[in-house]
Amino acid sequence: MRIPDDTLEQIRERARIDEIVARYTRLVPASRGEAKGCCPLPDHDERTPSFYVNPGTGVFHCFGCDRGGDVITFLELVEQLTFREAVEQLAEQVGAAILTDREQAHRSSTEGTPKLLRAALEIAAEVYATAITDDPAAASAREYLTERGFTDAHIRQWGIGFAPRGRTTVLGAHLATRGLPANAGHDAGLIRRGRAGQPYDTFAGRLIWPLRDPQGRIVGLAGRSLDDPGHNPDRYRKYVNSDDSALFRKSDTLFGLAAARPAIVRQRRVIVVEGYTDVMAVAAAGHPEVVGVCGTAFTATHARLLSRLLGSDGEIVVMFDADDAGQTAAWKIAVACHQFATVTLAVPGKSGSDPCQLRADHGDQAVRDAVNARQPLIRQILGRLLADADTPEKAAVAARRATAMLGELTDDVLILRYRRWLAGELGIPEGQLQVPAPPSPPPSLKVTPIERLDCIRDLAAQLVDDPTLWSRLQLPEVLELADLLPDRYCAVVERAAVAPPEIPDRWAWLLSTAPDEAARAAVTALRAGAPLQREPMRAVSECARAYGPARLAAVRADTADPDSVGRFAQLAAGLSRVMK
Known part of the structure; x- marks a missing residue:
């Protein structure tokens, strides 16, 4: 059932966005009461902070991955939750009730x-x-x-x-x-x-x-x-x-993660095992950085949980049962995680053994020795394929299987180096190994350099705050909003102009009614990390200098429009006037 708007507003007010974000990344003060830090969102690793939080407005925006929103959106993204799950988690933290009496009775039944x-x-x-x-x-x-x-x-x-x-x-x-x-x-x-x-x-x-x-x-x-x-x-x-x-969702849960978390972050390493007693055994042997998948396949959610703790250069030690099924499951972890971590394989004894049995039979030191003897997982798994390739026929089969497995990877360097290694092991030219190209990832919308400019964001924000400002500016008739602002910011300004007059917060309305993530990101890009406000005509002048050349180039390139030549001359004159 739908959560009432006043309940959502209550949660947003009580849950301070800077306090929530600070649990996931280190924030330092920025100008005008804001804070900034390295982006903690999945699939974005950065060393230079481009993630801004505005406690006063309750929004965040990352200028690196171009995502933003309020505190609920942040929790959705960083914890990979649904909207309702994020709201319920925040409500529990701030002591807010999110169900009406009727909903409470229905839910309890x-x-x-x-x-x-x-x-x-x-x-x-x-x-x-x-x-x-x-x-x-x-x-x-x-x-x-x-x-x-x-x-x-x-x-x-x-x-x-x-x-x-x-x-x-x-x-x-x-x-x-x-x-x-x-x-x-x-x-x-x-x-x-x-x-x-x-x-x-x-x-x-x-x-x-x-x-x-x-x-x-x-x-x-x-x-x-x-x-x-x-x-x-x-x-x-x-x-x-x-x-x-x-x-609870079994496919999203890693047993022991809460206990292992400090050690994982400190050592930038996690040991992944299969069962509950395996987790206990490895931890008892002196490796508290251990988690278990516990009866389910390793999932994309598991990978996201680990990537947030390890960053972009950690290590995942896979310590599954030393049998065919265990090694097949281990390969899936390498496929899911090789882009953000070095994946190694620690073999817990002979085939059929597991970490718990290894410790029970040989003690804590045997578990530590197995971890210390770990090897790159990809090479170990591919090496098993080649172990029996002692005839040309078997070598051909091994080559086909190995190249198919390499085709599951997406890191170009790993694919290149392992293809070279495979060719050497098989004694054939590297060109004979045709590794299928991985599927292209879906294009991600990135903030453009022009959209980061203070003057661009300042003018757009002023036009949102005061929808009548454009009509009061003394501008040449030839100039349109799209001549001074990128399309995404134009769309925000145009939406703000038709906002209901009775709404108390136009920015909150823009966020809540954004049609998609890109539109929401455009709003937060203007709201978080907001630049110092300029005198309106000065902002127009700076925008004309910064954005005008790109706009003129776009008009000149529009050869399909017979009026483009005249439009180019008029636009150039109009931009020149406001630059003065």
């Missing part, structure tokens, strides 16, 4: 509010963490962890629990005692109903790991079965995770 879901999950995690030490039925859970070299300290560190079994729900009574509504457990996916309508706990009899978002807030649970898979193979499920909800 269906899926529950994020706050209610999180409360239920926190209580469940507490109950299960107590049960693993106090419940005699948890002996098998403790034994499972002990056999893998984990102690009570590790159990407490990771908040591991055990979900007791019962004829009916055990958790429901705890939720009721803590004051949660009767449907809270069902909405959070913690309690279900059997065929006869009897409630039961989703994770009953399972070893439990709390799942947390990058900020450390609980978003779901993961449960591992302790039963014999041969006892009831048709119903056996090794792992059960929380259902996707307003808080």
Whole structure:
């Protein structure tokens, strides 16, 4: 359902944009009460700050990647959230309610509010963490962890629990005692109903790991079965995770990221493993910079999460199971991340082994040795293809497969160097290896140098603030707005001229009604990093000098218009007059 405008305005007022942005990049004071820093948005790496924040107007704009907006837009972009997810996250931070009474009742009867879901999950995690030490039925859970070299300290560190079994729900009574509504457990996916309508706990009899978002807030649970898979193979499920909800999406979650975050940022390195116990094992061995994909394929969202922490020159150490499936999954990480990180491969022992088993069998030092022995992943994976190429036929097959894999990469230097390496390994001329060209990325709209000029932005901003200003200026009749301002800024000024007269904030109206991201970026480019205001005719004169030559060239180039010659002469005369 639509979030009321007054609620959105309340959130924008309470959530200071400079405080939110400062969590993602270092801001330093700029002129006129603004702040600037290096852009923290995905897919933009820069060393010279071009990202401006204006606390007074509540907007940001990056003049490097040409994106901008308000605090909600910023959170959407930097965390890759939907609009509603960004609003809900900000609302929780500033203590604002975003649902009407009618919406609250509807949401509570269906899926529950994020706050209610999180409360239920926190209580469940507490109950299960107590049960693993106090419940005699948890002996098998403790034994499972002990056999893998984990102690009570590790159990407490990771908040591991055990979900007791019962004829009916055990958790429901705890939720009721803590004051949660009767449907809270069902909405959070913690309690279900059997065929006869009897409630039961989703994770009953399972070893439990709390799942947390990058900020450390609980978003779901993961449960591992302790039963014999041969006892009831048709119903056996090794792992059960929380259902996707307003808080949790399995494909977007990296286990252990909140705990690993400081070490990842400090070392500019992350170790990626597959399972929950793999994360625990690598961390226990002295590498806290470890996260786990935990039962799902590595996704684009995972790559974005890591790129924001690593920057453009970090390292991703992939430590998947040493089998064919693990190596195939490792290659997908290289494809997703090679543009912003060096991707290496650490092999945890012989085929079929994993980091947890390696540590259990050989101790912490064996895990550290495996990490220290890491090699470039791309070369290792391609090398496996060539290992059996001992006949011309096998070499031809290996060459086709290897070049197809290189075709999945987009970094020209890597493709060139590995093609050369492959040719050397196969003993053939490099030209025989035809690596398919990667698909061209979609064109990105960049701010042009002329649009960055203070005089251009100043004149456009003044015309937005005062839509009658253009008619009051003493300008030659030949001059049009497009002769002094780039098209994108002209569109902003023209939209401002038709804004409803009763609106209290024309800039906010321009942002909220922008038809697309490019239009919104044009607004924020004028609002954030705003230049010192000039006397209007001085601004016109400077714009004529800066933009006039490009405008004259465009008119001269329009050979399809028979009047272009006359128009060129008139425009040149008009621009000359206002330059004086």
